[in-house]
Amino acid sequence: MHEALNLGADTTYTIYQFFRKDIDAYGDNWGHGSEIIYQAFDRKMQADVEKDFKPTGWKKISAEEISKYASDVVLFSSDAGKDMNSIVKSNV
Numbered sequence: 001m002h003e004a005l006n007l008g009a010d011t012t013y014t015i016y017q018f019f020r021k022d023i024d025a026y027g028d029n030w031g032h033g034s035e036i037i038y039q040a041f042d043r044k045m046q047a048d049v050e051k052d053f054k055p056t057g058w059k060k061i062s063a064e065e066i067s068k069y070a071s072d073v074v075l076f077s078s079d080a081g082k083d084m085n086s087i088v089k090s091n092v
Helices: 034-040 047-053 063-069
Strands: 012-018 023-026 058-061 073-078
Touching (some): 012 034, 012 047, 047 058, 047 063
Parallel strands (some): 012 073
């Protein structure tokens, strides 16, 4: 049995987008759902995300930095498989 998650007021969130060669992470006003999570739902950014991304809204990060910016809840999207035949042909 799965236990329900207790996502309280102090839960932090990070939003990533993975590309083939790059990883972007988003602050509170850069699209990709960030306005909904951080502004409309009034959820908190992880401290390093707030400090490093607030001035620009987003940041390109390395794979090694993922854990630095990881939070209690990580939301992500990826286009890595969009050109794979099995995915394009809906065989997955």
